[in-house]
Structure formats: structure tokens, C-alpha cells
Amino acid sequence: MNIVIIGTGNTASVLGRRLKAAGHEILQVYGRNAKTASDLAYELDTESTNYWSVVNREADIYLIAVSDIAIAEVVQELQLSESTVVHTAASVPLNVLEGTAHQGVFYPLQTLKKELGRQPDIPIIIDASDAATLDKLDELAHSITHHVMEADDATRLKLHVAAVFCNNFVNHLYVLMADYCQKEGLDFALLQPLIAETAQRINEIAPLAAQTGPAIRQDTNTIARHLEVLNNHPALAEWYQRFTLSIQNQKA
Known part of the structure; x- marks a missing residue:
């Protein structure tokens, strides 16, 4: 054409x-x-x-x-x-x-x-x-x-909402973690294989089945220690708690 x-x-x-x-x-x-x-x-x-x-x-x-x-x-x-x-x-x-x-x-x-x-x-x-x-x-x-x-317009808009969550918001978490790593003297590049594996895994199993980590395990001791580490990062601590609760509610 x-x-x-x-x-x-x-x-x-x-x-x-x-x-x-x-x-x-x-x-x-x-x-x-x-x-x-x-x-x-x-x-x-x-x-x-x-x-x-x-x-x-x-x-x-x-x-x-x-x-x-x-x-x-x-x-x-x-x-x-x-x-x-x-x-x-x-x-x-x-x-x-x-x-x-x-x-x-x-x-x-x-x-x-x-x-x-x-x-x-x-x-x-x-x-x-x-x-x-x-x-x-x-x-x-x-x-x-x-x-x-x-x-149609309505379906396309709903797809865009899903895309914003899957891409824009996820990438913002990368931005937050890159900043956190820089402030804490950590190498963000060490997380890149984990990021790649997380994305690849949902091609093989459902997202809910792919969920791992202390929140879904109800590992309250690890969660508490993580929040202590985040004492100097109150905004991240708030996000951590919100995501933890969301994961636990999803499992329930």
C-alpha cells in the first residue's frame, strides 16, 4: 500500500x-x-x-x-x-x-x-x-x-489501561529500584537477570501461579526485616506494604 x-x-x-x-x-x-x-x-x-x-x-x-x-x-x-x-x-x-x-x-x-x-x-x-x-x-x-x-473504542481503552499497568507502572518500579540501589551502593545490574526471568516466566505459566516471595508465603519475619531496611525510604516502605497486602489478598 x-x-x-x-x-x-x-x-x-x-x-x-x-x-x-x-x-x-x-x-x-x-x-x-x-x-x-x-x-x-x-x-x-x-x-x-x-x-x-x-x-x-x-x-x-x-x-x-x-x-x-x-x-x-x-x-x-x-x-x-x-x-x-x-x-x-x-x-x-x-x-x-x-x-x-x-x-x-x-x-x-x-x-x-x-x-x-x-x-x-x-x-x-x-x-x-x-x-x-x-x-x-x-x-x-x-x-x-x-x-x-x-x-472498539471501549475495548481499546481497557487494553490501554492494562498496558499502562504492565509496562509503564512496572518500569516506574525499575526507576525506583535503580534509585534505591544507587543510594544504597548496590549494583542494579545484578537484578536484570531476575527482571528478565520474571517477564519470561509468564509466557509459560499464569501470573498468579508465577508469584513468589515473602508476601505469598506469609513470611512475616522477612517482611518485618525488609520494612526495617526501608526505614530511611518511607515512600518505598509504603509501596512495599501495599504490594504485600495486595499479594496476600489475591492469594486469599
Whole structure:
């Protein structure tokens, strides 16, 4: 398919690479910043622009990969009433694209960083205003992943909540522990094999069955000693107690 990408950030960059590698033609990259648009266009072997008036009008799909709050403005600027226009946002409804003939959602359920050379598996969640557009997006999605699901606005939002817990909040715990290790003179790198094993294990058994540690064992002596260690880290102590109680309640 012939695609115009609107945006130059993580989602635009990673999806652009995947789509190009799958044999699709990236006709153009639009970005507010001329340099970042040019850089991404160079990588994708295409042209770029930072002017709405010269956005290519011949694409099969216009892929809007910008911040959630900017999508409505982009739709107004594009003025593509007869085209297929899709956005990549999890929590923005499909009808933000009203005014275009064919509307769709092409949401990558993955944490994306354009600086990383490694290419993760990317499940794609799709939705559309009509059957023909849904078929087109299904074909596009299957060209870059085996994991494709159709979901309406409400389901997509629920998936995003789950993704925030599984990724953003978990990563925040890594941030807290990296800071804790630095303050206590510990090497955070020693925890990385544990982090990797924890993530890998839930591919083999259910998360509840994978739970280990003093909380699920009701090991009150170890819990008490840990809380003593955290006397100088009151915020961490509070999190420790909350997680301990949650694990124990889940087991019950």
C-alpha cells in the first residue's frame, strides 16, 4: 500500500520502518519540525514536508502518529474528505476522524522507542468506520505482525489501561529500584537477570501461579526485616506494604 505518515516520533518511526520492511511504499513523511521530518524520510527513502499544503494526496492510507491531543487538529489541517485516514492512539475514539470518508484505528500495543535497533513483536489493534476499511487495515496489520485484533473504542481503552499497568507502572518500579540501589551502593545490574526471568516466566505459566516471595508465603519475619531496611525510604516502605497486602489478598 502507499502510505503517508503524519508524525516523526517513536510510533511514526517504528511503524514506518516495519511498513517499509513489509514492502509498503512510504510516499511521504509530514512533521512540524522540518529536520526531524527530513531525518525520518531519509531513513524511509522518501520525501518529507512540514507544510500541510503540499501533503501528498495520492496515498491509500494516511497514518496519523502524533500525540493524542494533536489528532483532531491534524484531521482539520489535512482536509482529506475522500481518503482513508487512521490514527494510532489507544485512548482516542474513532470519531475524532469524522469528516474523512474512511476512518480507522491502527494501534500498536507495544512500548516503542525509535532509538532502539531491536524490533519487538507488535500486536496491532484495529477498528474502522466501514467493512472495506477494516479489511484494508487487517491486511496492513497482518503484513507486519501475526497478532491482530479488532476492538472498539471501549475495548481499546481497557487494553490501554492494562498496558499502562504492565509496562509503564512496572518500569516506574525499575526507576525506583535503580534509585534505591544507587543510594544504597548496590549494583542494579545484578537484578536484570531476575527482571528478565520474571517477564519470561509468564509466557509459560499464569501470573498468579508465577508469584513468589515473602508476601505469598506469609513470611512475616522477612517482611518485618525488609520494612526495617526501608526505614530511611518511607515512600518505598509504603509501596512495599501495599504490594504485600495486595499479594496476600489475591492469594486469599
